[in-house]
Amino acid sequence: VFIGPGALGVQAGEGRRFAVSDETVSGLHAGRVPGLAGLVEIPAGEEHKTLATAERVWRALAAQGVTRADTIVALGGGVVGDLAAFCAATYQRGIPVVQAPTTLVAQVDSAYGGKTGVDLPEAKNYVGAYHQPAEVLADTATLSTLPPEEHAAGYTEVVKTALIAGGQLWERVAAGHPVSEVDIVACARTKLAIVAADERDGGRRQVLNLGHTVGHALETVTGYHRLRHGEAVGLGLLAALRLSGRDDLRAQVAELLSAAGLPTAIEDVDAEAVVAATARDKKRLAGSTPWVLVDGPGDVVHGAAVDADDVLAAVRELAE
Numbered sequence: 001v002f003i004g005p006g007a008l009g010v011q012a013g014e015g016r017r018f019a020v021s022d023e024t025v026s027g028l029h030a031g032r033v034p035g036l037a038g039l040v041e042i043p044a045g046e047e048h049k050t051l052a053t054a055e056r057v058w059r060a061l062a063a064q065g066v067t068r069a070d071t072i073v074a075l076g077g078g079v080v081g082d083l084a085a086f087c088a089a090t091y092q093r094g095i096p097v098v099q100a101p102t103t104l105v106a107q108v109d110s111a112y113g114g115k116t117g118v119d120l121p122e123a124k125n126y127v128g129a130y131h132q133p134a135e136v137l138a139d140t141a142t143l144s145t146l147p148p149e150e151h152a153a154g155y156t157e158v159v160k161t162a163l164i165a166g167g168q169l170w171e172r173v174a175a176g177h178p179v180s181e182v183d184i185v186a187c188a189r190t191k192l193a194i195v196a197a198d199e200r201d202g203g204r205r206q207v208l209n210l211g212h213t214v215g216h217a218l219e220t221v222t223g224y225h226r227l228r229h230g231e232a233v234g235l236g237l238l239a240a241l242r243l244s245g246r247d248d249l250r251a252q253v254a255e256l257l258s259a260a261g262l263p264t265a266i267e268d269v270d271a272e273a274v275v276a277a278t279a280r281d282k283k284r285l286a287g288s289t290p291w292v293l294v295d296g297p298g299d300v301v302h303g304a305a306v307d308a309d310d311v312l313a314a315v316r317e318l319a320e
């Protein structure tokens with residue numbers, strides 16, 4: 001894992017290197033990747049994280065004569081990272097992928113851990129595979145072109161990771177400092193340590209879902225277009241802290257989110273529909289939805305049971 005300005009210049013991967021990028025990132029940053037043998041462009045946006053786009057990528061790779069001796073470079077945010085790595089996992093039954101994340105979300109979270117996939121009309125991230133990247137090149141210089149609202153979306157994941165990690169990362173985040181390279185490295189280390197202990201999400205990895213149960217439910221109920229993912233997860237973090245009985249931490253996190261321009265409340269949302277949507281969470285295997293709760297920074301538990309009435313109260317509070 002290379003993190004820092006200029007990381008895209010590292011010659012990572014075996015054989016020829018073929019980049020997959022979206023139309024926005026490609027124009028801005030593909031020139032920073034030396035020695036590319038080819039480039040496949042996909043349209044930007046979550047709505048293109050589909051099997052139809054994956055098929056376009058597979059066919060473009062075939063047309064360019066990509067073989068198992070070559071490497072895919074996934075250059076972009078989490079959408080490109082998930083989709084290009086899914087294509088790499090499945091093209092000729094699997095070729096190596098190098099993750100080259102260009103959003104804050106991707107540099108602190110999605111580029112590590114090997115979860116790849118696409119969305120179905122029925123649900124997000126419902127088809128995929130585990131495929132660990134051969135290398136990760138997180139070039140922090142690429143963040144200079146990131147729009148502020150995308151930066152804010154990534155900030156939510158930084159706050160989430162700091163709550164999980166505790167310690168110095170939490171202290172820096174709680175002090176309200178802007179996200180630095182040191183924080184990006186700390187987030188990457190936190191996620192990698194968790195994934196190394198539980199690659200396939202059988203237990204501890206579920207703590208990374210902190211804030212996502214209510215977050216995903218809010219996204220579903222509001223039709224995926226009213227809230228950005230990072231905004232929804234920020235609201236989800238507030239609900240999770242209420243359910244954890246940590247009112248002090250909830251107030252502190254609300255202040256941090258608000259200072260970053262993120263919402264801490266949402267109007268006109270049907271709280272009961274949100275609670276119903278949490279019951280359809282992908283993490284639920286049988287019985288009730290498992291919750292990730294916070295006893296304190298650095299002390300996060302998964303698999304907790306929570307009363308539906310308490311969930312309803314925590315969601316209603318967001319709608320006030």
Ligand SMILES: NC(=O)c1ccc[n+]([C@@H]2O[C@H](COP(=O)([O-])OP(=O)(O)OC[C@H]3O[C@@H](n4cnc5c(N)ncnc54)[C@H](O)[C@@H]3O)[C@@H](O)[C@H]2O)c1
Nearest residue numbers: 024044045077078079080102103105106110115142145146
């Ligand atoms: N695999 C995982 O473990 C994991 C973890 C978290 C999130 N995700 C996935 O990540 C996705 C969200 O990632 P995202 O927020 O990076 O979204 P994204 O890839 O859609 O990027 C957001 C927008 O920013 C643009 N962009 C990217 N880099 C840029 C740059 N440097 N300068 C200017 N514009 C740039 C993109 O073109 C896009 O329009 C979701 O699909 C989510 O499911 C995956």
